[in-house]
Structures are given as C-alpha cells and as structure tokens.
Amino acid sequence: MSDHYRRSADLAEILSRIDDVSTEGLAPLDQFHSGGLAATRDLARFGEIKSGERVLDVGCGVGGPARLLAREHGARVTGVDLSPDYIAIARALSQKSGVAVDFQTADALALPFAAGSFDVVWTQHATMNIAGKQQLYLELRRVLAPQGRLVFHDLLAGEAAGDLHLPVPWADRADESFLIAGPALRRLLGRCGFRERFWQDRTAATIAFYAKSAPPPAAAPPLGTHLLLGADFPIMAANLRRNLNEGRLGVAMGVLAASPLE
DSSP: OOGGGSOOOOHHHHHHTOOOOSHHHHHHHHOOSTTHHHHHHHHHHHTTOOTTOEEEEETOTTSHHHHHHHHHHOOEEEEEESOHHHHHHHHHHHHHHTOOOEEEEOOTTSOSSOTTOEEEEEEESOSTTOSOHHHHHHHHHHTEEEEEEEEEEEEEEOSSOSOOOSOBTTBSSGGGOOOOBHHHHHHHHHHTTEEEEEEEEOHHHHHHHHHHSOOOOSSOOSSSTHHHHOTTHHHHHHHHHHHHHTTSEEEEEEEEEEOOOO
8 A cells, every 4th residue: 555545643633623523523534535425425325225234335434434324324334444544543433423333454355254245335435546446346246245236436537638637635646546437437347247226427516516615724624634645635635626627537426236247
C-alpha cells in the first residue's frame, strides 16, 4: 500500500474534535466519498438493504457507510480496509457512537471469509487503487451468497481524453490510479458472475453536489477529510472537481445480483 493513506491525524486528535456522534455529526469525516451522506443513503435505498442482512463493506475507510447501514437499516455489517490506521479510527468511532460493526484489516483481493458468507457486498469509492479488477470482482462474487448482490458507488474513467489532474483524494501519482470506464466495467461484471439489476450515472449529480458545496473556509473545519489525507487535501479536492467538470472522471451507482459465471 502506498503512503497515500498513511497520513491521517493521530487518533487521539481526531477523537478530541468530535462532539456529535450522530450519523450527521460524523459525516464530514466518515462519509469519505463524493456526494457525502446523501449519496450513501441513496445507495442504501437502491440496494434495498434490509434488517439482519450480512453486509461486507469492502474498502470501508473509517466506517461511515458501515455504521449507517447498521444504525439505519439494522444490517449486520463487517468492514474491511487495507489501511490499519483507518481500521483503528473506524473501531474507535464505532465505540464512541455505540454502533456495532466488525472492522478488520484485509486485502480486497484475498478476503478472509468463506465462500457465500454475505448477503450484500458494498463498495463506495474503493476500487480506484486496484489494478486487478477481474480478480477483485471474482473475489467479491466468491464471498456472496447465491442470491446475494453487489451494491457499489464508484469513480470511473470519464469520456474525455487526457490524464487526470493530480493529486486526487485516492492518488498522488498516475501509477496509483486504476480507473475503468463504465461500459468496460459493465462487461467485466457480467463475466465475473453478476447480473445487472440497476445502474445510474451519477456524474451530473456529483458535479452539482460540488457546485452547491460551500467554498472551503480559510481555516480547516474541526472535522473533515483533511484529517485523513493531510495538508494537501484542498488541492486533491479541487482536482477532483476539475476532473469531473472536464469529463476526465465519471461516477456511477449500481446493484447487481450474483449469477453463474459466464
């Protein structure tokens, strides 16, 4: 794993800044993806997450979506991430907020779970650093129950030609970013044992979300993604917006049912 995800503030400092442990109160920090809290709630609605379902959040970050699914939908959630620092923060935030989620450090390409362990595999902005996408989706399919489903929200390669403006929130360098275009992803998912139930292009909605967002204050707010990505986060966020506006990035949500491999 690159140093990109190794620059979070100390856990004690992060916890000292928290005075509201509600879903809304933690959202500036733990909804670590475009669209924020509203996007997570949209995805949970599209994915029809139900009480008691076994959900695996792959690339869970510091656990915001996982806690939402447990708190608002009654799901039994396990979150995995390659970053030990993020898992430590996720566990501390869950303990502080009283929301039961099992968090583990794990590699998405070699998940430590038996086949068919989960009803839902959930990912939000978790695949951009993974080059081996076929291996990834075959592994996600492996841990899904026969009637399970994949529920995702991802950044994709846009339609415009040209390299990304860097750094961005998931990569400092071009060799850390592995985006796939929407049509190619849909074909790949079919080959990896998924049948599409729902697909929504979220690019325009994401651009609108950022356009409506308040400009960053002169001083960093007490709680926010800058605590996870360090002093360069304003540059990363500006480049994310620029890449979206120039068509270099796309965004999609999807729900796919587990099906036999092609």
